[in-house]
Amino acid sequence: MTDSRFEARFDPGQADERWQRAWDDARCFEADSNSTKPKSYVLEMFPYPSGRIHIGHVRNYTMGDVLARYKKMRGHEVLHPMGWDAFGMPAENAAMEKGVHPGGWTRDNIANMKAQLKRIGFALDWNREFATCDPEYYGHEQALFIDLFNAGLVYRKESTVNWDPVDNTVLANEQVIDGKGWRSGAEVEKRKLNQWFLKITDFAEELLDGLGDLENWPDKVRLMQENWIGKSQGLEFSFDLSNGEKLPVYTTRPDTIFGASFVAVAADHPVAQGTAAGNGDAQAFIELCKRGGTTAAELETAEKLGYDTGITAKHPFTGADLPVYIANFVLMDYGTGAIMAVPGHDQRDFEFATKYGLPIPRVVAASADDAAKPFAGEAEAGEGVLVNSGFLDGMDVDTAKREVISRIEAQGSGAGKTVWRLRDWGVSRQRYWGTPIPFIHCDKCGVVPAPKDSLPITLPEDVDFKTPGNPLVRHPTWKHTKCPECGGKAERETDTLDTFVDSSWYFLRFASQPGDKPFDRDEIAKWLPVEQYIGGIEHAILHLLYARFWTRALAHIGLIDVKEPFASLFTQGMVTHETYSRKTGGREVFYSPAEVDRGGESAVLKDGGEPVEIGRVIKMSKSKKNVVDPDEIIARYGADAVRWFMLSDSPPERDLPWSEAGIEGCWRFVQRLWRLFGQYEEGATGEDKALARKSHQTVDAVASDIEALSFNKAVARLYELTGAIEKAQPSASRNDAIRSVLLMASPMMPHLAEEAWQSLGSGGLISEAAWPEVDEALLVDDEVTIAVQHKGKLRDTLTVAKGLPKDELEALALASDKVQRSIDGAEVRKVIVVPDRLVNIVT
C-alpha cells in the first residue's frame, strides 16, 4: 500500500544536505529584530573550538534545536545563534606542541566544527556567528572593561599564582599535578603578583537575592550558587596577644567561644610573617605551606599541620591564655585570615587538636545532662544547649550567638559582622591567547586606561611559543606605547583577561551587534533575557555566576536594562560509553568502539579477534578512547537518526549512554516513520474516534513535554502513537494522525520531515509550518480503569465510566470475585475510595 511518491527507503545521504541548503536559501532561521511576534531566545552554551564537535555538543545543541524549531512552529520569532568561545589555553598548548599559531589553529578548528554543525541540520542563525577572538568582539570587551573600571568595579591587588620556576611560567590549577608543573615536573611555588580584579563582592547581596526570582532554574543550581556566595552572620573580635598586638578573628559560631582551645592564623598572615622574622623553623613551616596545592580541595584534604608561634591570645571572657598556631588549613582570604579554634564543634579544629594534643572541651550538648559526654571521635557541629560556658549555660545555639555578640560589642573588642565566602573575581592571566587588558603603565601617571578610540588593542601576530612565558612580555615592540595622559614613554599591560569574561556577555552580542559599540540598548531590551539556556552542570557556579554578575554590572552602569540574563536554565547530562580494554604486559590498553566487535555479552577486537574487557559506562574521554565521532555516525545513519538518539530514552538532565544498538534502533525508526508517512491515503474518509483521541492527546502531551525539555517522554509518546496508527484502518482520522506525527517529529527529524512534507504535496517548508491544533474535546477519556486493593495490595481492576460516584465504586469493588476471595469473609473495617483511581478495602 506504499504511496508511489515515497521511495522504499529514506536516504539521508541525498536528502540531508539538500534540505540544509533549502533552509539556508529560504533564510528560515534568521532572527528578525523588527518582528512583532512574541520572541524566544534559545541559547546553548557556545563551544570551545577544540577541533572536533563532540557527541556531547550534539546532544546539547539538539535539545536547543528542537526547542527553537518548536517555538517557531508556535508562532514565535526565534533567536537561536551560535558562536565560539575561542580564547584559552589549548590553543597555546597546540602552538607549543605543534608549532602552529594559536590564531590559525583556532580558525581552522572553527571552520571544521562549523561544517560539522551544519551537517546535523541545526536551525541556527549563522548571520550572528562570531568568535571571541575576533578583534571586533574583544575590542568591545575592552571598552566594557574600561567602563567598569570608571565605575569603580575594577581594581588591582596582589594575589597568589602557581609559579613554575623551571619554565618561568604561571600555571593553571589543572597544570599543577601533585604540586609539580605538568611540563617541567618542577616543584610549583606560590608567588605574588599584582593582578586585575572585578568587584563581584559588591554584588554579593544582589546576586544572592536574585536567585529567588530565578524560578525556572534548577533548585540544585540555585542552592549551589547560594552556598558559593556563602553569606554568613558571625562575630569579628580581637584577641589581645602576649606580644602586645591585637589579632582580629572571625567566627560563625560565637556561641562556642568557651570551647576555644587555641587560635590559628594563615601562613601568609602578618602574625605568621612576624613570627618567621628571625625564626628559621617558622620560616621553614611557612615555606612548607607555600608548596603543595593551592586549590581549596587540596588544602582541605591535606593533613592538618601547624606551628606553635609561642605567642598566646587572651580569651575575652575567661582570660585564659590560648596558644597561637600557624595552620595550613586557615585561608588568608576568608574572614580575617585568623580563627578561634573550637575543636569540639568543628571537624578541622578537632583533627588539628587531636594531632597536637590540645584540649577538646565540650560546650554544646544534646542536654545539660550530657555536659561531660565524651566525643565519639569527631566534632559535633549540630544544634543543642550550651554547657561548660559560664553565662551561656542552658541557652540554645542561636540565643548564645546573640548573647556573645552583644557582650563582645559591650566590651568594645568586636562586633557582629556579615561575611561572604564569595571573593572578588581575579581576571588577570599571564598568557597570550586572550583579550589584552586595555591599560597602560606610565612611570609618571600610574596605571591608566587606554583611550577608547585606540581600541581594539589587538594581539600581535608575530609571536613564538618556543620559549615558555608570556609572548606579549618579550615581544620587541608590542607593549611599548605612549602614555595617554602625559604622552611620555609607557608600557601596555601584558596580562590578558580570563576567558570567563568573554563568555559573560556573548549572549548580549548575539542579540545585537552594532559596529561602533558592544550592543544596542533597545535591541537588548527586545531579545533579553534568554528564554532557555542549556548547558552542562559543570558550569553551575562559575560561568553562570560571572555572567549574572557581568550583566548586573552593565545594568548598574546604565548600559542595559536587564539584570538576569537567563530566565530559564537547563543543565544536561553527559554522553557516556562503555570502555574496551586489554591488559598486555601489566598495562591496560584501551580500544575505541570502532576497533571492537560488540556481541551480546562480550566483545572482541575486529583486527585479530582477541577478547577485550568491557568496562564501566563512563564519560567519553580521549584517554579511555570511548569516544564516537559524530561525523562517522552521521555518514552512516544520517543526521535525523543521530538527533533522535540524542533525544530518546535518557532524561536530558541525566547521562546518556551511547550504544551502537541504540543508534541502530533509531535508524530503524526513521525508516518506520518514513513508511508511515507513505501510508497517508489521499481521500480516505470516516472517523476513528479512539485514534483521533489518542492523536490529539499525544499532540497536547508532546507539546508540554518539549516545553519542559522532557524529550525522552515526547519520543516515547511518538512511538506509542506510531504503533496505534499502524494498527488502525485507513480513515480521515488516521490521515490526520499521520500528519500530526509528521509535524510533531519535524523539530526532531527535520530532514525526514521536509522530505515527507514535500512528498505529500504540502506547500512550502515544514520548518515554516505551524504546530498541529488540539481539539480540547478529544483530550478527555470517558472511561477509566480503577485499581481495587485489599489491604493495600492489588486484587482486581475495573473499567468504569469516568466520574462514577464513590458509593457505586465501592459497591462494584466489593462485588468482585477476586476481592471477595482475598477478603475471605473477614470484617470490612474501612473502605478508601479515590474517584477515578482506586478502591482500597481494609479488613
Next chain:
RNA sequence: GCGGGCGUGGCGGAAUUGGUAGACGCGCUGGUUUUAGGUACCAGUAUCUUACGAUGUGGGGGUUCGAGUCCCUUCGCCCGCACCA
C-alpha cells in the same frame, strides 16, 4: 574535606498532589515473510512458583489504609571547589 546531585528488569528509562511499579525503546527468545539477509511483521520477556500466590524501585529502619515518591540512617557513583572550558 566542603557544597550539590543520582541510584527502578539484562540495558536506557516511565510512573499527577503518596494511589494499578516496569509505559516506551534497546537487547533477548520463539514464529512468519524472504533466494538470502544485519529488513519487515506477529507473540513473549521483573524475580520465585506447576498453580494459587508471594516477593520486588542500592541496603537497613520508620510514618501511612497505601511509599519508587515523605522522614531517619547507611553504601555506591557523578559534578563543582575560584587560573580547564
